[in-house]
Amino acid sequence: MTESGSKLRIFKILKIIISSLLITVLLLFTIAAIRTLSLDVNAGLQLAHWEKTNNKSLVIDHHQREELLANFKEAIRIPTVSFSNTEINTTALLEFDRFLRKAFPTVFSSSLVHHELVGNYSHLFWVKGSQPELVPYMLLAHIDVVPASESDGWEAPPFSAKEIDGFIYGRGTIDDKNSLMGILQALEYLLLKGYAPRRGFYIGLGHDEEINGLNGAMNIVRVLKQRGVQLLFVMDEGLTISDGIIPGLEGPAALIGLSEKGQAAVKLSVSVAPGHASMPPRETSIGILATAVKRLEDNPMPRLFGYGPEGDTFEHLAHKFSFPLKFIMSNLWLFSPLLSRILERKPVSNAFVRTTTAVTFFNAGVKINVIPSLAEAYVNLRIHSAQSVEEVLDIIKDTVGDQRVKVELVYGFDPLPISGADEKAFGFQIIKKTVLDLFPTVTVAPAICVGNTDSRHFIDLTKNIYRFSPAWFKPGDLERFHGINERISTKNYEEMIVFYFNLIQNCDIRKLPEPHSSVHEL
Numbered sequence: 001m002t003e004s005g006s007k008l009r010i011f012k013i014l015k016i017i018i019s020s021l022l023i024t025v026l027l028l029f030t031i032a033a034i035r036t037l038s039l040d041v042n043a044g045l046q047l048a049h050w051e052k053t054n055n056k057s058l059v060i061d062h063h064q065r066e067e068l069l070a071n072f073k074e075a076i077r078i079p080t081v082s083f084s085n086t087e088i089n090t091t092a093l094l095e096f097d098r099f100l101r102k103a104f105p106t107v108f109s110s111s112l113v114h115h116e117l118v119g120n121y122s123h124l125f126w127v128k129g130s131q132p133e134l135v136p137y138m139l140l141a142h143i144d145v146v147p148a149s150e151s152d153g154w155e156a157p158p159f160s161a162k163e164i165d166g167f168i169y170g171r172g173t174i175d176d177k178n179s180l181m182g183i184l185q186a187l188e189y190l191l192l193k194g195y196a197p198r199r200g201f202y203i204g205l206g207h208d209e210e211i212n213g214l215n216g217a218m219n220i221v222r223v224l225k226q227r228g229v230q231l232l233f234v235m236d237e238g239l240t241i242s243d244g245i246i247p248g249l250e251g252p253a254a255l256i257g258l259s260e261k262g263q264a265a266v267k268l269s270v271s272v273a274p275g276h277a278s279m280p281p282r283e284t285s286i287g288i289l290a291t292a293v294k295r296l297e298d299n300p301m302p303r304l305f306g307y308g309p310e311g312d313t314f315e316h317l318a319h320k321f322s323f324p325l326k327f328i329m330s331n332l333w334l335f336s337p338l339l340s341r342i343l344e345r346k347p348v349s350n351a352f353v354r355t356t357t358a359v360t361f362f363n364a365g366v367k368i369n370v371i372p373s374l375a376e377a378y379v380n381l382r383i384h385s386a387q388s389v390e391e392v393l394d395i396i397k398d399t400v401g402d403q404r405v406k407v408e409l410v411y412g413f414d415p416l417p418i419s420g421a422d423e424k425a426f427g428f429q430i431i432k433k434t435v436l437d438l439f440p441t442v443t444v445a446p447a448i449c450v451g452n453t454d455s456r457h458f459i460d461l462t463k464n465i466y467r468f469s470p471a472w473f474k475p476g477d478l479e480r481f482h483g484i485n486e487r488i489s490t491k492n493y494e495e496m497i498v499f500y501f502n503l504i505q506n507c508d509i510r511k512l513p514e515p516h517s518s519v520h521e522l
């Protein structure tokens with residue numbers, strides 16, 4: 001073959017390759033465009049087909065408004081602080097017990113309600129259903145709060161419950177006395193209106209959630225296990241209604257936590273011979289440990305976006321984003337790696353992408369002229385659904401890569417199982433319906449809860465645990481969580497009461513309506 005003949009041949013082959021590539025790209029984009037336009041993961045249950053249950057409605061009058069706000073403020077003023085792993089405010093917890101009995105007289109005197117104290121300060125309520133064959137469910141909230149100090153810059157003292165411009169300020173207003181008081185206030189109103197549930201339910205109020213729930217939630221679980229209780233679902237604090245928090249998302253979104261990340265506390269320590277600061281070794285224990293910590297910060301855990309429930313979150317929200325995010329999120333089969341790089345740029349969304357690494361303690365040194373023998377740091381890891389404590393520990397050891405740094409696991413638990421969110425998932429669909437009835441403009445999506453809750457202790461009692469409360473989080477509110485100026489609007493607190501009032505009644509249906517598709521097939 002002549003030189004020009006072989007050039008022509010190469011040219012022809014290149015042409016075929018380039019046009020096949022172009023056709024493939026075009027095809028992929030056509031599929032992606034069709035998916036963007038047609039993907040409707042929100043296709044839900046036929047609201048019209050829901051079983052009728054003579055639901056009572058709650059229209060809050062002036063007197064009730066004054067009463068419910070006074071109750072809520074009194075709850076905030078009791079400083080039920082969990083200070084450390086061993087120090088809780090037992091005086092405040094006892095006062096809170098007395099307060100609950102006074103604020104909710106009907107709950108505590110109704111023949112339908114059985115109340116008991118568990119672990120001295122936690123509360124367990126059983127509200128008897130008229131149809132014992134219906135499997136009960138459980139609502140959780142916690143009494144304790146994290147410490148707060150006015151000198152950190154609060155606009156109002158953190159235990160004052162001061163009302164400023166329609167907001168009640170105070171520690172516990174969003175974590176978690178809003179849920180606790182909302183649930184009990186709703187039950188008080190339901191009982192006053194003569195409501196008797198068909199489906200029985202439990203209410204559990206832990207007193208030490210902020211320090212792991214070892215005496216509160218864990219003892220409640222022990223009591224329920226002894227009684228052979230199985231639960232249809234559990235609902236606890238966790239995710240909320242985000243409005244203006246997710247960049248690019250149009251409108252509010254109610255994220256319902258189907259699972260929560262695992263957690264590990266890892267201790268790093270370096271031990272060397274102490275000495276005189278005038279004759280230092282080339283590296284001190286502090287320097288060696290600092291290098292290890294820097295390596296961990298410089299080498300984040302691998303991106304795992306799409307291997308846990310977070311992929312579903314964005315598929316559900318896709319239609320509320322504008323182009324090009326709408327296109328990217330509707331086609332995670334193609335763009336998952338791209339989206340994970342976008343999400344990892346902000347701490348709030350990075351937490352959805354990977355196991356996060358936070359160095360939370362660094363202790364070393366005894367005197368200005370002494371080479372310290374010991375340097376210690378603690379790392380708090382929040383483990384992505386697709387990883388385990390063991391895998392994370394191995395990666396830490398590899399990344400540190402220095403035998404002089406001792407790596408020890410202080411405590412750890414794997415990510416929690418993922419609860420159902422399909423048409424048959426009773427708890428999820430009830431929460432979704434209750435949200436949409438009250439807030440029709442909200443988009444409901446399943447998600448992963450990046451923090452831990454008392455509900456993780458309930459995995460032997462049910463496969464269906466949901467972490468959600470109908471608190472509205474707007475820009476700036478995430479920082480109030482465990483931070484300064486924690487607050488809730490009086491309007492939102494009232495909405496929370498109405499939400500629980502409706503949710504309890506919605507749970508009275510025997511079973512969910514038939515899914516959309518099977519209705520059509522009939």
Ligand SMILES: CCCCCCCC/C=C\CCCCCCCC(=O)N[C@@H](Cc1ccccc1)C(=O)O
Binds near residue numbers: 238242245473
């Ligand atoms: C794409 C971005 C979406 C952004 C939306 C994010 C909305 C986030 C809303 C709420 C934040 C999640 C909080 C979850 C509740 C956490 C409660 C908590 O702080 N728990 C402690 C429990 C604990 C565990 C171990 C030792 C002591 C306490 C925690 O997780 O640290």
Ligand SMILES: [Zn+2]
Binds near residue numbers: 142175176209237
């Ligand atoms: Zn909480």
Ligand SMILES: [Zn+2]
Binds near residue numbers: 146210482
């Ligand atoms: Zn908290």
